[in-house]
Amino acid sequence: MSGRPPIRHFAIVTFRKTDRFRFLSHLDINRAIDRAVRRAGLPVKYSEGYNPSARIGYTSALPVGGAGERELCQIELERPMGADEVHRAMAPQLPEKLGIVGVETISSEKRKHISGHTRAEYEIELRPAPETTMEDLRGAVGELLDAGSLEVVRETKSRVRKVDIRPGLHELSVLEPRTADAGPRLQMTLALQQDRLAKPSEVIECLERRLSSENGREVRLDVRVVTRLGLSS
């Protein structure tokens, strides 16, 4: 067979998963968006076969409890639509804290438009803890960035192994608390690729280890919420 593949039509939807909605699982989000799309009456394309499902795809999943400011999903449409038109139809279907941030529409031969991200930016808000000062945190962050390697133990279903997350730690900084009764924040950019993946919880673990050895006692950082601010390549 020759000839060009057909042109497909997509809506790339940026949405947030914040506040109490961060407790939704990835599957819950899929279901919620599926139903929102059906209520909105978008001409969504369905898969072929015995058990057709709406062609809606997502980027890497957030865990239960994890928040996101700019999460992505791609909805394949039967016909081209304007970004505004999609946005207007979708916006009333979801609560604000799980709301649509923006819509882009694309018509192309490509099947996937939201993959290939290599970096994710996170903000971790800590609960206030008087025994760990901003100064302590800044010191520990500096040491992490200066370190040649950062070893953590990663457990998967089948095995336990040691990994070095330093290559995956691109940026890390400490920010002042947002309000008087909130705790300090850590902002970081981490790699998403399999071979140098680093997770926010692993960075926290390294910071705790550093703070503990500095203070000569066990220091724990009490994480209130991890927010993925966005994805980039």
Place this chain on the structure above:
Amino acid sequence: MLPEKLLDQVETPARYIGGERNQVVKPPSEVDVRVALCYPDTYEVGMSHAGLFVLYETVNQRGNVAAERVFLPWVDAIALMRAEGIPLRSYETQTTLSDFDVVGITLQHELTLTNVLELLDLGGIPIRSEDRTGADPLVIGGGPCAFNPEPMADFFDLFAVGDGEPVLQDLLDLLTDLPDELDRRETRDREARERLILRCAAIDGIYAPACYGTDPDSRGMLIPTPRDDGCPQAVARRVAVDLDAQPWPTRPVVPWVEAVHDRAEVEIMRGCTRGCRFCQAGMVYRPARERSPETLMEQASSAIAATGYDELSLLSLNCPDYSRISELIDCLHAELAEDRVSVAMPSLRIDTFSVALADRLQRVRKSGLTLAPEAGSQRLRNAINKNVTQEDLLRAVAAAFRAGWQRVKLYFMMGLPGETDDDVRAIASLVNEVLALGRRELSRSGYGRLKIGVSVNAFIPKPHTPFQWSGLADEETLRRRRALLYEHLTDRRIQLSVSDFEAAQLEAALARGDRRLCEVIEGAWRAGAVFDAWSESFDAERWRDAFGDCGLDMRHLAAAELATDAALPWDVIDAGVTREYLLRELAHARQGEITPDCRANDCLGCGMARLVPDCPPVRWEMGDAES
């Protein structure tokens, strides 16, 4: 509804976050009466219960009253809430349960009764009616267990018996128009509370346990009798005759987490008059009443549009009995297929007509087909009035195999009155016949994939049925018969599951209990019993002890044969069917005689005509005749 810091520590936190699509939030300051509608089980179970949302709609359609939802958190969340001193709150406005004017709790089955006490206690309401002050809410029970309210009589101020919609309407009429001294909860004293309960008790279909005294009869059983002449000997069940006139949730609340049933629903029919002698629903929801196809089409379309669900389920005790079922299915198909909404029909009759209907609904993807022959031998099926022959079943299954089904589920009961070991062997032969049929009818690969699920439950005698006087079969007999099934059902395609006998014993003891059981239930709950319907938390020993502490024996109560000429604790409820009718049916059962459905035949004089003057409300053609 839980605070954020607790959400981080519990299983499936999203079930506690609220804020779902279509929830109705009314500012508390703008309504006169606030009703908490409680389902005493987890969110996922409660959100799947259509009845709760019928009442939610009934209340919220009115301007000056509000209904909010309350579910029982799972055990991990309960432990955290108790440790932190956080009370149970509603989803819509996070109001503590004890701050509502009315707390309605649905009693769907006996193994949720300890959950009711947990729910009240967690909500800051004294569990016993007598301990409540004027400021406490009115606590009202409803649902199937209200047909024998006695085991829960001490915990409820009122019970609503029968169809909840009209009872609730009358109650709201009363409560929104009360004189000040009864209305103001802050200033209401105990005496005013009692007067309020009395006024509510005058509503048709409401039973107030406090208006009835109980003296032990010669067997020690407590039989409720009116304290004064103002109370009826028996409270007649409320019947909503015209279903089209009743509210239906056309904008149902859509859960974020996966519920037990994730689908839109319409109730096509309420009640069934086939007259199976073990079936409480078939006795206490008479007569069969239908919604019109026009109403159903409207309700289905708006429920789908408001939710985005991709499945619509037709609710009734027996969907193929709906008189215009073919027409309805065709219309729903025409309306919804384009939006890729599938239509499901969970209850089927055993005949080829039903299979043909199911085939029309599941043209593409064939999930399992469920049929309930209930008993293995013709003799016993006649005795329970399940008017199905082996030929009917085999013909229906053959039609299913030819239409492409490779998964069949068969429901049976064990320990039915008059059952012998041979009747149980007959279950095994019947299942093996179905297997042999599969070998003949299915292709080689189809036969390889064939799965026959066989689900066997212990028969549990329920109030207001012809078998209400019979006891649960003793454990030894049940064990022996279960062994027979395992011995004869050996093919790997057959998956046999038999219900837990100890849970059945508890269910039977509670179902036919009297007011003495209030103390037993409270004792079991204080000893830690909750979520008894969940095998991971059910503890038979704890229950045996709780019965023992009250001088009662769970096994004995479950197995007791009751005298047919003595009063029963649930005689205080008039479900519609009379004792004479039930006794006549019991005699027919013993003689192995069947009783036809009154929809196709003459009136059987079951007693319903006393409650519904034009019974049956519509004279139907019997189903769509089988060709």
